Amino acid sequence: xxxxxxxxxxxxxxxxxxxxxxxxxxxxxxxxxLGRNGVGKTTIMRTIMGLTDRTTGSITMGDExxxxxxxxxxxxxGIGYVPQGRGILADFTVRENILLGxxxxxxxxxxxxxxxxxxxxxxxxNLDRRAGLLSGxxxxxxxxxxxxxxxxxxxxxxxxxxGIQPNIVxxxxxxxxxxxxxxxxxxxxxxxxxxxxxxxxxxFLMVDNGRVVARGPIDxxxxxxxxxxxxx
Ligand SMILES: Nc1ncnc2c1ncn2[C@@H]1O[C@H](COP(=O)(O)OP(=O)(O)OP(=O)(O)O)[C@@H](O)[C@H]1O
Numbered sequence: 001x002x003x004x005x006x007x008x009x010x011x012x013x014x015x016x017x018x019x020x021x022x023x024x025x026x027x028x029x030x031x032x033x034l035g036r037n038g039v040g041k042t043t044i045m046r047t048i049m050g051l052t053d054r055t056t057g058s059i060t061m062g063d064e065x066x067x068x069x070x071x072x073x074x075x076x077x078g079i080g081y082v083p084q085g086r087g088i089l090a091d092f093t094v095r096e097n098i099l100l101g102x103x104x105x106x107x108x109x110x111x112x113x114x115x116x117x118x119x120x121x122x123x124x125x126n127l128d129r130r131a132g133l134l135s136g137x138x139x140x141x142x143x144x145x146x147x148x149x150x151x152x153x154x155x156x157x158x159x160x161x162x163g164i165q166p167n168i169v170x171x172x173x174x175x176x177x178x179x180x181x182x183x184x185x186x187x188x189x190x191x192x193x194x195x196x197x198x199x200x201x202x203x204f205l206m207v208d209n210g211r212v213v214a215r216g217p218i219d220x221x222x223x224x225x226x227x228x229x230x231x232x
Pocket of ligand 1: 012013015035036037038039040041042043084
């Protein structure tokens with residue numbers, strides 16, 4: 001197993017957000033985390049990275065228990081994070097934003113990995129451009145490139161298609177599929193577009209009110225489940 005949660009609870013201050021969440025991510029798998037707004041999907045991602053105030057339960061990456069590791073060490077275990085809203089530094093160049101990802105590497109190679117530029121030709125051609133000038137879709141490419149610069153075994157992507165033009169949603173989906181199916185990088189994806197989830201996902205985790213309410217292979221995610229836990 002690549003990444004596992006065993007009875008994980010997570011808190012902001014005294015407020016409990018995640019309640020006894022357990023799941024396993026297999027090597028090479030794409031796991032889609034689904035649910036309505038505010039149920040705790042982002043908190044699952046932030047808990048993996050150590051960005052909530054307190055967690056209980058166990059989180060393992062490979063053979064390592066990481067629940068007590070500080071956030072800055074977790075990327076070093078092979079976890080790349082594309083946060084909701086992307087977290088691009090607008091006043092930094094494309095090159096500088098990608099290089100930020102390399103700082104988390106255990107080998108701390110201060111070079112942009114070839115892969116990041118190969119899959120995003122626009123970034124290769126605009127390395128010295130100020131990141132704030134990029135479009136939404138280009139910023140999302142940059143956020144994915146920065147996460148890939150970590151050299152991850154697993155990529156966490158929080159709503160990667162949010163706020164992106166419909167024609168680019170497909171493009172981002174194709175890139176994620178390539179990273180997953182061709183390069184074997186495991187993915188944990190939160191997604192509002194159920195179509196994207198069905199296309200990319202191998203397995204799903206349905207979250208409601210901080211708990212896992214359904215799980216299974218993606219083809220067991222019925223319309224009835226989606227209706228019950230995702231429509232308002
Ligand atoms: N920093 C914080 N401090 C306190 N409460 C928070 C914090 N961040 C989120 N919450 C609360 O935690 C709950 C879960 O939020 P979370 O962002 O994980 O949900 P989500 O499923 O990702 O929703 P969305 O799709 O809207 O991002 C919400 O009730 C939210 O108000």
